[in-house]
Amino acid sequence: MMHLLTLKLKSIPRFRVDLSPITPDQLGKKNLQEICSIRLESGNQKICVGDLFNVSGSESNHIVIKDSCDKLDRIGQNMGTGAITVHGSVGSYTGFGMRDGRITIHGNSGDYTASGMKKGALEIRGNAGHFLASAIPGDKYGLMGGIVIINGDAGDRVGDRMRRGTVLIEGNAGAYCASRMLAGTIAVMGKTADFTGFAMKRGTLILRNAPDSMLATFSDCGNHDLLYLKFLFKSWRKLHSKFSEFPAQVRVQRLMGDRACDGKGEILICQDT
Amino acid sequence: MLIKLVGGKVYDPANNENGVIRDIFVQDGCIVSRPHDHSRIDETYDLNGKIVMAGAIDLHTHIGGGKVNIARAMLPEDHRQDILERSNLTRSCCGRAAPSTLATGYRYTEMGYTACFEPAVLPINARQAHMEMGDTPIVDKGGYALLGNDDFFLRMMAANEDQQLINDYVAWTLHAAKCIGIKVVNPGGISAFKFNQRKLDVDEEHSYYRLTPRQILKTLTRALHDLGVPHPLHVHASNLGVPGSDDSTLITMGAAEGLPIHITHIQFHSYGTEGDYKFSSGAARIAEAINKNSNVSVDVGQIMFGQTVTASGDNMSQHRNAHHANPKKWVVMDIECDAGCGVVPFKYRDKNFVNALQWAIGLEIFLLVQDPWRIFLTTDHPNGAPFTSYPHLIKLLMDKSFRKSVLSTIHADAIKMTTLGSIEREYSLYEIAIMTRAAPAKILGLSGHGHIGVGANADIVVYHTNDDPEIMFAKPLYVFKRGELVAKDGAIVKITLGDIHIVKPEFDGAIEKRLRAYFERYHTVNLDNFKISDDELSECGNGSRMTIHPCNKRPS
Numbered sequence: 001m002m003h004l005l006t007l008k009l010k011s012i013p014r015f016r017v018d019l020s021p022i023t024p025d026q027l028g029k030k031n032l033q034e035i036c037s038i039r040l041e042s043g044n045q046k047i048c049v050g051d052l053f054n055v056s057g058s059e060s061n062h063i064v065i066k067d068s069c070d071k072l073d074r075i076g077q078n079m080g081t082g083a084i085t086v087h088g089s090v091g092s093y094t095g096f097g098m099r100d101g102r103i104t105i106h107g108n109s110g111d112y113t114a115s116g117m118k119k120g121a122l123e124i125r126g127n128a129g130h131f132l133a134s135a136i137p138g139d140k141y142g143l144m145g146g147i148v149i150i151n152g153d154a155g156d157r158v159g160d161r162m163r164r165g166t167v168l169i170e171g172n173a174g175a176y177c178a179s180r181m182l183a184g185t186i187a188v189m190g191k192t193a194d195f196t197g198f199a200m201k202r203g204t205l206i207l208r209n210a211p212d213s214m215l216a217t218f219s220d221c222g223n224h225d226l227l228y229l230k231f232l233f234k235s236w237r238k239l240h241s242k243f244s245e246f247p248a249q250v251r252v253q254r255l256m257g258d259r260a261c262d263g264k265g266e267i268l269i270c271q272d273t
Numbered sequence: 274m275l276i277k278l279v280g281g282k283v284y285d286p287a288n289n290e291n292g293v294i295r296d297i298f299v300q301d302g303c304i305v306s307r308p309h310d311h312s313r314i315d316e317t318y319d320l321n322g323k324i325v326m327a328g329a330i331d332l333h334t335h336i337g338g339g340k341v342n343i344a345r346a347m348l349p350e351d352h353r354q355d356i357l358e359r360s361n362l363t364r365s366c367c368g369r370a371a372p373s374t375l376a377t378g379y380r381y382t383e384m385g386y387t388a389c390f391e392p393a394v395l396p397i398n399a400r401q402a403h404m405e406m407g408d409t410p411i412v413d414k415g416g417y418a419l420l421g422n423d424d425f426f427l428r429m430m431a432a433n434e435d436q437q438l439i440n441d442y443v444a445w446t447l448h449a450a451k452c453i454g455i456k457v458v459n460p461g462g463i464s465a466f467k468f469n470q471r472k473l474d475v476d477e478e479h480s481y482y483r484l485t486p487r488q489i490l491k492t493l494t495r496a497l498h499d500l501g502v503p504h505p506l507h508v509h510a511s512n513l514g515v516p517g518s519d520d521s522t523l524i525t526m527g528a529a530e531g532l533p534i535h536i537t538h539i540q541f542h543s544y545g546t547e548g549d550y551k552f553s554s555g556a557a558r559i560a561e562a563i564n565k566n567s568n569v570s571v572d573v574g575q576i577m578f579g580q581t582v583t584a585s586g587d588n589m590s591q592h593r594n595a596h597h598a599n600p601k602k603w604v605v606m607d608i609e610c611d612a613g614c615g616v617v618p619f620k621y622r623d624k625n626f627v628n629a630l631q632w633a634i635g636l637e638i639f640l641l642v643q644d645p646w647r648i649f650l651t652t653d654h655p656n657g658a659p660f661t662s663y664p665h666l667i668k669l670l671m672d673k674s675f676r677k678s679v680l681s682t683i684h685a686d687a688i689k690m691t692t693l694g695s696i697e698r699e700y701s702l703y704e705i706a707i708m709t710r711a712a713p714a715k716i717l718g719l720s721g722h723g724h725i726g727v728g729a730n731a732d733i734v735v736y737h738t739n740d741d742p743e744i745m746f747a748k749p750l751y752v753f754k755r756g757e758l759v760a761k762d763g764a765i766v767k768i769t770l771g772d773i774h775i776v777k778p779e780f781d782g783a784i785e786k787r788l789r790a791y792f793e794r795y796h797t798v799n800l801d802n803f804k805i806s807d808d809e810l811s812e813c814g815n816g817s818r819m820t821i822h823p824c825n826k827r828p829s
Contacts, residue, residue, distance in 0.1 A: 138349030140602060 003057035005035070008066040009088075010054060015043030016091060017052065019065075020074040024082025024101065027060040035060075070110055076103045079120075092129065093136075095122045098146065111155070112136055114148045117165070123149045123240070130155035130174065133167045133186075143167065143184060149241045156193070159186045162203065170242045178205040181265060185232070189242060200258045200265035210253075210269045218257030223271060225251055274315045275300050275308060276756060281320030281735060284702050285327065286711040287724030291703045297325065299731040302755035306727045320735055323750060326706050327725050328387025328732030330713040333507075333537050333572050334654040336377050336414070337391050337405030339398045340584040340614040343604050344371040344655070347616060348582055350600070363765050370581040370618075370655045378410035378771075380661055383763045385734035385749040388413035388722055388771070392456050392507060392537065393586050395419050397609045397798070399450035400805055400813065406773065407814030411759050413722070413732075414814075415774035417507050418450040419586055421457035421489050422464045423611045425791055431482040436495060437781075443496040444780030445788065449804040453717065453774045453822065454504035456537075457493055458586040459511055460486035463613045466589040473589070475511050475524040486511050490528040498532045500778040501825035503718020505533030505570070513538075513590040516546045519555025523562050526569050535716065538574025538653040540635035548690055550626055554634045557692070560641030563648070570716055571642070572649035575635035575666055576628065577658030582618040585656065591615020609797060621658070629687035633680065637691060639670055640698045645707040646715070668743035670700040705742075718822045719774065731756035770817040773810060778824040 005027070018041040027035060036050030049055060057064075061082040065075070068088030075091075076084045080099040085106070092110035095103050098117040108126035114133045132154045133143035141163035148167045156174035159167055164184045172190035179198040187206040196211045197218060206229075229250060236243045252268040278297040283290050298305045335341050345352070345368065352367040357376055359365035366375035381389055389409075394402045394416035406414040420426055420443060429439055443455060461484055462473040468481045475486045494506045510525040512518040522542040526534065536542070539559060547553035563569050580599075585591055588605050591614075595603045598617045605615040621628040635657070642648045650667070654660040669676045673696075680693055688694065700708075714723025721730040733753040739745040748763030759767045785800070792800040810819060 138346075140600065 003059060004062045004064050005055070005057040005060045006064045006066060007049070007053035007055055009068060009072075010052060012069050013042055013047070013052060013071055015045070016071045016073050017042045017047070018074050019072050020077035020096075022049070022063060022065075023076055023079035023084070024061045024063060025080045027063070030060065032056075032058070068107065070108070073110070075105075076101070076122075079103075089126065094124075095120075095148075098122065108152070114143050114146075114167070115139070116141065117143050117148070118145045120146045121149075122146065123151075125151045127152035127171065128154045128169075130157055131160060132158045132169075133162050133165070134158070134160035135162075141182065147239075149239065149243070151241070153190065158188075159184065159203075159205075162186070168236070168239070168241060168243045178203065178265070178267075180261075181205070187243065197255075197258055197265060197267050199261045200267075201262045202264040203266075205265070205267045206252075207267060207269045214255065215258060217260040217263075218255040218267060219259060219263075221254040221256050223251055223253050225249070226254075226268070229268070274756075275312060276316045276318070276731075277314045278318050278320050278325065278733065278735070281323050281325035282738075283325045283725065284706040285725045286703060286707040287327075287714070288726045297725060297733065299733070299753070299756045302731055302757070303721075304725055304727055304729045304731050304733075318735070318751065322738055324702065324736040324738055324745075325725070326385075326734050326736070327710045327714075327723050327729070328734055328752070328754065329385050329709045330388040330390075330717070330719070330723055331381070331386055331651065331654070331660065332390045332649055332713040332717060333392045333574075333651045334389050334660055335391060335393065335584050335656070336389055336409060336654075337374070337416075338394055338402035339608060340393070340586070340616055341371060341405070342401070343614065343616045344582045344584045345373070347602060347604060348618060351580075351582070360765075362768060369661065370659050371584075372659070374405050374408040375410060378412055379765050382411040382752055382754070382760050382765060383749075384661070384663060384747065385736070385752050385760075386412060386660075387732040387734075387752070387754050388415075388719070388774075390414070390453070390717070390774075391416040393417065393419055393458065394450055394452055395586070395608055395612050395614075396423075396446055396450040397611050397803065399452070400809075403451060403773070403805065403810055403813040407817060409771070410768050411754055411765075411771055413771040413774060413820075415453040415717075416450070417454040417456035417504070418446050418452040419458060419612050420446060420455050421460045421493055422462070422586075422613070424464070424795070425788070427461070427464060427479070427482045427484060430484050430488065430492060436492065436499070438784065439492055440496045440499050441780040441784035442788075443493070444500050444778040445784050447502070447776055447778060448780075451773070451775050451805045451810045453776050454502060454507055455493060455497055456507035456509065457489065458509040458612065459513065459589055460489040460493075460508070462486065462511055462589045463586060466592065466613065467607060471589065471593070472515075473511055475521045475528060487524070487528040490525060490534075491530060494529045494532040494534055499827050500780070501827055502776050502778055503822060503824070504716060505535050507535050507537055509537050509585070509587060510539075510542045513541050513585075513587055514544070514594060515590075516544045516552045518542045518544050519558055522555075522559060526562055526566055529568060531568055533568050533570070535570045535572075537572050538651065538656065539571040540574045540576065540631065540638060540657065541653075543634050543638060550686070552627055552630065553690055554630060554637060554692070556634045556637035556641060560638055563642050564644070567647075570647040570649070571638075572651040572653075573635050573638055574651055574653035574657045575639070576621050576631045577652060577662040577665065578621050578623045578628065578632065579658065579662075580618070580620045581655045581658055582616060583656040584614070584616045586612050586614055588613030588615045591617050610795070623683045626684045626687050629683035630690055632683065633687060633691035633693045636669060636676065637693055637696065639700075640693075640696045645700075645704040646712045648708060649713055649716075650705075650708050664743045664746040667700075667705055667746050668741065671702075671705065671742045673697060673699050717774075718776075720822075721820075770815060772818045772820045773814050774820050774822060775810075776822050776824050779826050
């Protein structure tokens with residue numbers, strides 16, 4: 001059996017490291033020596049992969065990063081195939097512009113996780129930072145496709161300018177959840193903080209618990225049994241997530257908004273059955 | 274310091290040298306005649322088997338000013354995807370379609386360009402434009418001030434003021450904005466757009482000022498002629514990109530009434546209305562008119578396939594094209610009621626009928642215009658393509674088999690609509706040297722540029738001989754700027770400051786009295802702050818030298 005390509009961090013680097021060159025597509029058929037000599041941006045310097053990590057294994061279609069820390073940025077940037085599994089926390093821009101494949105982080109992730117991601121699956125076993133699935137300044141869109149699962153909590157501005165795809169948060173989400181959202185689906189099992197749905201244009205935000213306060217620019221459209229939710233929740237059954245246990249049939253309160261901004265978005269608050 | 278360049282094959286059309294093998298001597302930044310035999314030669318370069326030309330000149334490239342900055346701000350993806358790392362000599366920079374000032378200077382120099390001219394300096398934005406140009410290293414710079422859509426000018430014309438007064442205003446603008454020429458963009462059209470007109474033909478009236486583009490063109494070409502400004506009126510004609518624009522382009526040529534006129538990015542103005550798509554090539558008609566009218570010069574504005582961004586003062590056409598934006602974002606705005614600006618990112622695709630035919634039309638014009646002294650090689654950077662595509666464009670012009678092989682890959686219906694496949698002409702190195710060196714220098718009135726005769730600035734480019742012009746022109750062996758070696762094998766080896774080129778035509782200062790009253794009534798800035806002084810210009814350019822080119826005022 002082939003051994004997975006494993007990068008074990010030797011020690012915590014002094015500066016942040018841009019790990020974008022380490023994706024299955026870019027490593028391809030490179031041998032260990034070639035991989036070790038890849039130079040990574042770190043601060044205003046460049047350091048070799050071999051100096052930063054103990055590298056072993058050969059199956060570069062599935063990269064394992066061990067003993068990771070929150071200074072490793074841009075893990076899986078633009079990756080189009082294969083898998084990356086990280087043990088430990090990661091820095092910002094995890095899965096930035098990801099085109100396909102699977103990233104699993106057994107730890108926390110930093111800001112702008114899944115920004116500009118187009119397809120594939122991204123799972124964070126810990127918490128995600130701010131701007132999860134959001135657009136970086138200057139970009140038009142945040143998440144553009146694929147599925148993002150957060151086992152823990154997420155920070156502020158989840159799904160800012162998100163365009164398509166699904167974000168499932170098992171814990172709580174911070175303020176401005178689904179702000180300026182354009183389309184797609186966000187579901188939060190825990191609580192959301194202030195300004196939920198601020199300037200939301202379209203899209204769906206599903207909340208297990210009602211927020212403490214709602215913006216005045218959302219209109220209550222009453223309680224509903226929405227058939228499509230049955231199919232949506234069923235599609236979550238196969239996920240490695242608490243969302244797989246979501247009840248098949250839930251009555252929801254539907255709030256439409258943000259009416260200051262087109263008002264075609266919806267916040268669905270699950271009602272106790 | 275005396276430098277000797279030995280045995281290069283010299284292509285210097287301004288001095289009728291077509292592949293002459295000779296030595297060149299350079300002293301104190303200038304080309305000098307052969308010194309006495311006992312003179313000490315400090316440096317010698319053996320150029321045996323190499324090709325030598327003067328530094329290339331791009332007379333129409335958007336490298337600084339308001340809209341370039343908007344394009345930069347709007348396209349972070351362009352900057353993220355194209356990063357140049359710092360070296361011991363060069364600073365880090367980025368951008369391809371809308372490169373930073375540094376990337377612009379480095380890349381132009383690496384390709385053997387030593388002078389670039391920003392064609393749309395809005396006088397109110399001139400300070401910003403000069404600062405950006407001043408920040409662009411190595412290459413010489415200059416700008417054309419925009420007139421013809423500003424209210425002061427249109428008011429004067431509407432009031433039927435004397436040509437002499439208008440000449441004074443034009444000259445005053447050249448002084449105030451520190452420019453080398455005048456450009457008019459969609460004459461009257463930018464202003465008409467603000468009065469809710471969405472198209473303005475050459476003989477159509479502006480709904481408020483009751484002026485036609487023809488009158489504006491006539492007045493401005495006359496003004497530059499009277500003032501003796503070397504560069505004729507630089508015209509971005511009416512109806513850019515519209516099928517049927519070939520007609521208005523021909524009328525525009527006629528509006529100059531025999532006076533010199535330069536029509537810019539003419540490819541975008543050479544579209545007919547024939548065929549199933551009601552979009553066809555007007556290149557043959559346009560080229561015929563250029564061949565016939567010796568007062569007309571043009572630059573092409575060739576498009577190349579790929580991602581770029583269009584940045585133009587022509588808010589009317591940019592507003593019309595905004596729905597083509599790719600990526601989907603655009604800006605169309607007014608600037609201080611003086612003119613407008615539109616920035617629309619574009620992706621030209623070879624499998625798109627219109628884009629494919631645009632590409633073919635540009636090449637048809639290149640190949641059908643017979644006099645290389647009156648047609649210049651541009652892509653209207655970045656509107657047709659980034660300037661880095663010039664080597665590829667030169668190959669398309671010099672190698673007909675290559676051209677035909679690329680032609681066979683474009684949209685099939687476009688191939689049927691173009692005569693490009695039957696044009697056998699291939700540009701020679703001599704003709705390329707004319708259209709990229711000698712001719713632009715001549716039409717801009719740059720006596721020290723574009724040639725390597727005695728007395729010229731020692732802006733010299735040395736190329737490896739190569740059967741593939743694209744490889745040859747992409748990475749010259751040596752680039753000398755004012756006698757200093759600035760690039761070697763396509764990499765920067767020294768950073769210098771380029772000159773800034775301006776003209777200062779004579780005029781009657783009484784015009785300023787009227788302007789002062791106008792400024793106080795309508796403008797957001799004080800007239801004295803509007804004008805850029807010589808010292809300030811130098812400061813904008815980090816102390817770069819100012820070259821003032823003479824004007825020969827003609828009695829009106």
